[in-house]
Amino acid sequence: MFRFAAILSAAIAVTNPLSAQTCPEAADHVAEVDALVAQIQKAETEQEARAISNQMWELWTDAPGEQAQALLDRGMRRREAWDLLGALETFNTLVEFCPAYAEGYNQRAFVNFLRQNFSAALVDLDAAIALSPNHVAALSGRALTLLGLGRTEEAREALTEALVLNPWLPERHLLAPGGLLAPPGEDI
Template sequence: MRLFLFLTLFCLSLLPVGGEAQPVPPGSDEPKAEDLGTLPEAPAPDEPKTRAAEEPQIETLYRQLAAASGEDEAKRIARRIQLIWLKSGSDTVDLLMERAAIALKGENYPLALDLLDTVVTLKPDYAEGWNRRATVYYMRQDFGRSLADIERVLALEPRHWGALSGLGIIQRQLDQEKRALATFKAVLDVYPMLDTAKKAVEQLETELAGKPT
């Protein structure tokens, strides 16, 4: 709960006035869909689509992820968690998510947003709908709206390392290095073997060490 409140304050403090798109600062990498932990491929048709029965399992998986001894083991566990996140329990929402994924890959962001607006309206308690829409806003460099959706993801799934990573990336884009460092450390609390988060922490610690206090 403390982690969520802490990150919520970050999100609110970073929202730009009017929610307008924010340009990528000079020298920063262009946004990529992968940055915000986009979803894995859809599960096989014969896999169950309801998440309710998965709740006890996911807690075990989170513990295993935190204790994984190597990257390969962690990746296998992480994918199992992601597949549980992906289950909406609704055939309609699943279809909309699939179409939104195609639109996102094709860089048809207006269509992706239309589809995902419907997803979050039909299923407001489905964290992955908000996560995917946060990704689309990020790709459009609309960091304010992306942060707002990330906040919704974390309210529903506080250990969502993709959303946390996205928060940290946007904080870096907005030159909020200290906040980004804290956020990426929170990512590693959930997923200690996540290489991108480890590198981000190392880079940010180096950058901050070279700056006057």
């Protein structure tokens, strides 16, 4: 029996080389993201805020190790090409390989959001936020996902929380009078 289990484990490792490896620890970018959040809160123009947001994305998409980075990049390319099933498969592999890497969950959530599988997206967004509480993109994605689920009040609260961190989010217009998340009594 032991011999069979060893052969089976070896066969799985050959067909899935990541299963035999451990994901490296992700770089700790908390202080850098916090500093960028402080900068974006003081930004005076949308262009300035966009440049700071791009710096945040560079940190969030800094995967732990070459293999995780290759998976992240492949999944994002597949998503951009609208190969959503291929992207989902790649992000599933990334999350399985690196379960402590927030961006794997965030990217898988985005794919599920595009597929309108809002329930699955919400689970992944909650995981990403638990791992990276100042992940502004995951917070705003959570608001949009809750809106997709018809949970308007929760969506409004989630977007408000995201806007505290980044007041320049494009989704801010949803809270403006006439917006889908405008507080009751503030419609046009």
